[in-house]
Amino acid sequence: MLKLRQIEERDFSTLIQLEESIFPTGACTNEILSQIYLSQPYRAQFGMMYDDEKDKKLCAMCAFLPLNAIGYNKLKNGVCRELELDEYDYFTLDYPDKSQVRTFEIALHVYHIDKLRPIPKLYQRVFEDVTVVVENLTKLIKKLYHPSSTLNVLCFSAYAVTKEGVNLFENILGWTPNIHFPITEHLMFKKDQEQTKWLLVEGPKDQVISFNQEWSYSNQCKFLTTHCYETGIAWGLFKKSKL
Helix, strand or coil: CEEEEECCHHHHHHHHHHHHHHCCCCCCCHHHHHHHHCCCCCCHHHEEEEEECCCCCEEEEEEEEEECHHHHHHHHCCCCCHHHCCHHHECCCCCCCCCCCCEEEEEEEEEEEEECCCCCCHHHHHHHHHHHHHHHHHHHHHHHCCCCCEEEEEEEEEEECCHHHHHHHHHHCCCEECCCCCCCEEEEEEEECCEEEEEEEECCHHHHHHHCCCCEEEEECEEEEEECCCCCCCHHHHCCCCC
């Protein structure tokens, strides 16, 4: 059985290791992850960690980036990478006048979704759980501001790097690739004894393959989205998917 909890500082090393396996740039650090998830108390719940109830070990995760419309548009338009977003790109409840009726907007970008061991129906569980997270955040907004305040989920998005990620978001969940995404990246791999090494290369496919002949081609990366127009509803988007 899986037990859901919010991300903690002790999880950062695992997330950094997963990031570095594909993006060995050193860009993912404890400081950046702390700013994203721990600088505001309600953000940590979007870093969804799943422990095995028996051995208490982390066995899966889905780390969403809770963004505002500005941050989402930056990613969608290829203005910056995920870890290059700044504080003004993230969802916030930090407004001085809490007497106003406000309509809040949030976009949920899947930063990492990973299984650390085989888990059946993980993705169904993730989107059921994030529905509850959004509903709880809506309740907090109504408590802090006004009973008539609302939270609109603008969309879900993901930058799928691996072949498995593209299959999940495009073929299983039915999200739509952004054909206007300006960055063209391809994933290459190389078998090195018992390990698989990965390489991300930007450029036209034929050129990428020609210039990296010692590597095998895997897939083109894709930025995918799906939209939600009902307040606080996430799982309803995926009921007709192939999960």
